[in-house]
Amino acid sequence: MTAASLDHPLELQQLLPALIEQGLITAQAAHSIQAASCTQHPLECIAAQGPCLETLTQWLAQHAGQPYLRIDPLKIDVASVVPLMSHAFAQRHGILAVAVDAQSVTIASAQPYISAWEAGLAQVLKRTIKRVVANPRDIQRCLHEFYRLAKSVSGADQKMAIPGNVELLSLGASDKEPDANDAHIVNIVDWLLQYAFAQRASDIHIEPCRDQGRVRFRIDGLLHDVYQFPPQVTTAVVSRLKSLGRMNVAEKRKPQDGRVKTRNPAGAEVELRLSTLPTAFGEKLVMRIFDPQVLLKDFDQLGLSSADQQRWHAMTRQANGIILVTGPTGSGKTSTLYTTLKQLATREVNLCTVEDPIEMVEPAFNQMQVQHNIDLSFASGVRALLRQDPDIIMIGEIRDRETAEMAIQAALTGHLVFSTLHTNDAPSAISRLQELGIAHYLIKATLIGVMAQRLVRVLCTHCKRVTGVENIGCYEAVGCMECRDSGYRGRAGLYEIMPLDPALKALVTPGTDIQALRREALAQGMNSLRMAGIDKVNAGVTTMTEILRVTPGDSETNPLFVGP
Template sequence: MRQLREHLEKNDSVSPEIISEATKLSQKTGRGLGATLLDMGVFSDEQLYSIYATLSGLQVWNGRGEVSDVSNLSQDFLLFNRVLPVHSEDKLTVVIAHPEDDGLVDMLQRLLPQAEIAIAPEREIQFRLENHFHIDGESSTSDSYISDIEHLKDLALEAPIIRYVNDMILSGIKVGASDIHMEPMRNKIELRYRVDGVLHARPAPTVEEYPAIVSRIKILSQLDIAERRLPQDGRFSVKTGGKDVDVRVSTIPTNFGEDVALRLLDQKKQLLSLGALGVSPRMVTQFREVLNKSHGLILVTGPTGSGKTTTLYSGLRDIVDGHKKIITVEDPVEYDIPGISQIPVNAEIGVTFANTLRSILRHDPDVILVGEIRDRETAEIAVQAALTGHLVLSTVHTNSAVGAIGRLLNMGVADYLLASSLIAVTGQRLVRKLCPHCRSPGVVSEVHVKKYGFAPGARIYNAKGCPECGQIGYKGRLPISEFLGINASVRSSILSEPTPENISNAAGSDYITMLQDGFSRVLAGESTIEEILRVVG
């Protein structure tokens, strides 16, 4: 509660050190600042709620009156929000524990305009509610009322839960998060945003709130809220600031509840050229050269979230000229590109990569993009298409460009077919860029000079941290790449001993590794040695 913190700082009633410690603990546990100060023993209930009364203008409840059933406030709502309706002398008073929740206060005033709102400690409200509803105090309050799926659905439609989910997603979009993770632990929930490839902790909901929040997300993504034993996948869209953001939802069961991951994708994100993406000039030249070939197989490799699809799309964007028939099959379609026919995979009705690829070949294409090669059937069709006059682009999940060759051979693709069809493989990772506002100059350490061959005394920059980058030292990401052109020597290696070492040696000096590209970014002042090693290893 910002108002509470400002009050405490202004009145010097609590030391700055304790306020800082309580604020950090509050952000970590998801409990409010006031509740955290109570837990730490800084305030008694009486002291804290006296401050709340001053700040909110609400009176502290005197404890009088009988708990009353109110027709438009369900039992679930009362228990979840710690709201206690009481009648005394023909007057209705609604007692709340969290006056800092403006949304809750506004809703109660709207639903019960004649009622007076008062405040009281959470434990007192909970005790009164449990007695009134005959809830066993030894069992978890949340367990007692979320076991009924219909009740859980009602909770998910309550205003505070809707507001929380909306705020969580909009906050993620605002800070540029690619993913939001909600992870149940033994006695708490962890909420983390992935920004520039790294997870950062955020203030989390309470254990009691979490089931209703998960249900709200399931309702939005049209998942089964009653199914908690099996993984589920879904999606929904949100609109904010003129942007349409696609939210991909994945839930998996854990021993402490359902773990939820949300991937945030800007549906109208501008697709940049390869150069504008930050790809090194040498890599741009090499990639564009093979994209202008009339036939052959081009692969982009890397782990999930390494920017493979974006690189492929940017490559396609560069060759859309109105004279080529370009068709893609994707799972799902992530960018809309004018001048290209794009097909989304739908396995439920038989629209798989392999089946769709067969149909595409009868559609007179010049260029085909297959979102991912996952199995032998898709791999073999892609290779055959590349051998019969089509340029085929796809992605493979491997850690390096040379590793992609072994992956396809292990899938069952014949070595002579792969050697004849493959024309290039590029590997890619995303590394964090140094914040231009606070990066600090330095020189390469002796350890790195000896281990990685840097020139002694080479000037580099280090991460520092400032308000512009949230004290992290990095802001944004850029790709580091390796490009493996398939020459005669590499083809011979594929047919004889296709080990990564043999293929690398066969590629010769034209093969720039990802580590080498990364270190060139370090010397250019774009990233740090530590960041390159963190990502590439």
């Protein structure tokens, strides 16, 4: 570009020759672009003929000698950057503040040769301006979403401000409860849910703090900061969600549970499970988002290898006994159980569950929810189910001796029982049952097997890169626009399946040696979680760093290769 072209918007006739020269478009495509009537940004007009808009943006940044930025809303402190300029100013110049510190402000623009706004903005903000080139479509979308949200937050905060008395203000008193049905609050909640769906979040955390309320999303197992609300707005948002979940809005001293059904941007029905917790600064609310596709997944999609599937199916084909799935919260136990039960729930079988709460409603099951306020516990629920002529029973979790004893009784009377335990690995389930007071001979008589599992992040197929190191760490995470620069997209399961064969049952004694049990299970062909992870690494599914993050080690064996 020449000096004469500075402070002029981009034009097609300026860009097309350079793009043809770079081989990004053909002369024929350039002719079609010029012939078409397009009122959008020149890069969007060109992208309509085939080239990727993000690739064109990267080329423009290099061509203009400015840094390129792919806008990731999760990495922008929206509450800090929106007040830097008015919506009208940002819209008029097509710019978006994406970062700010004490010395500088980073501004994204899709017009690198327009700089008329720079000097005035730098003077007003008393900071230097750092320019980056970003996708024009992302800039416009974020401008709309960020300022719309900021307007709703500001409007809600002003409505809740205490009128008049300055002394009351200084004391932090309030003369009214936040209005959960205020239009601003409704807009904030709608944005929160739709944004979570767009970001593939599995959980939404709304956490009251001393000065601000914090919103975080869990994406692929890791939490990300999203936004900060004023305290009163946070309270109103929580109240709105409690109302939607049919919870007692006035009760703030006790934990509560609720459910909400809504739709994602694609129109599919999504169920949210809500849980509140009283904290020092107000109620914390967590929403777990249940993927409507979970019940449609098969074992290949969950991540089970063919050998593990054979072991699992051999266990689940038994007529009676107990099968346990173990792992920490959020390790995918629910998905595994629901996928299994979905396959077992034929028209000839009466399948009943007792859950706390019911994770996902499935018409093929008879589902009952634990309700402690009326003394309907897991144990009493199982006792009731046994009078309902069941074939298969699923107990949400074995937490106490009474529930464990009812599960044992159900298995001894000819039922197939599924349940979960919180243990680090499969062999530890034996010691956990013994700690709950179950005799070793009852465990040997009823336990079919145990599956331990974890969820591991999957490498993004668009950007993963071969490291060149054989056997270990075949690929590494890079980061691209598809995975939002994390290098990972989605999660898969790691499984440790331990069928209780006669050799293992012989080791179940009043003082079971778990390490001896583990060694024998490995000798019988069980893959440990760490070994299952290494198989995933060798298959190019994930990285060794990720495996070490999510799997327990074994002090008796090599820290990388867990084996007998």
